[in-house]
Amino acid sequence: MMNVMSTTTLDERVGTDKLNKVSELLRAAAHPQRLAILDALGHHARLCNSELQELLDLEQAILSQHLTLMRDKGLLDCEKEGKYTFWHLKRPEFLKIVHCLENCCDTL
Numbered sequence: 656m657m658n659v660m661s662t663t664t665l666d667e668r669v670g671t672d673k674l675n676k677v678s679e680l681l682r683a684a685a686h687p688q689r690l691a692i693l694d695a696l697g698h699h700a701r702l703c704n705s706e707l708q709e710l711l712d713l714e715q716a717i718l719s720q721h722l723t724l725m726r727d728k729g730l731l732d733c734e735k736e737g738k739y740t741f742w743h744l745k746r747p748e749f750l751k752i753v754h755c756l757e758n759c760c761d762t763l
Contacts, residue, residue, distance in 0.1 A: 730745060
């Protein structure tokens, strides 16, 4: 039988509300193309739609859906400049998760 030390649960340490928010962020990022978008924006201060399309070889409509979802969930933000919309990470600390995933892929 395993000796269980007295530890607090993640819920106790972080709180239910924060765990629910984190879970939503993870769900919003949990798609290969959305992870690629986050990674691309992590390497560039900001990119417009056409730059992201070219860089990631995505159709405009699909890219737009991904960007809107991630903006609505709080991962991305955008700024309009004339006819262009420039996207940037609203939560750059989220890239730590992307980098952890990248490292985990080496052992899959």
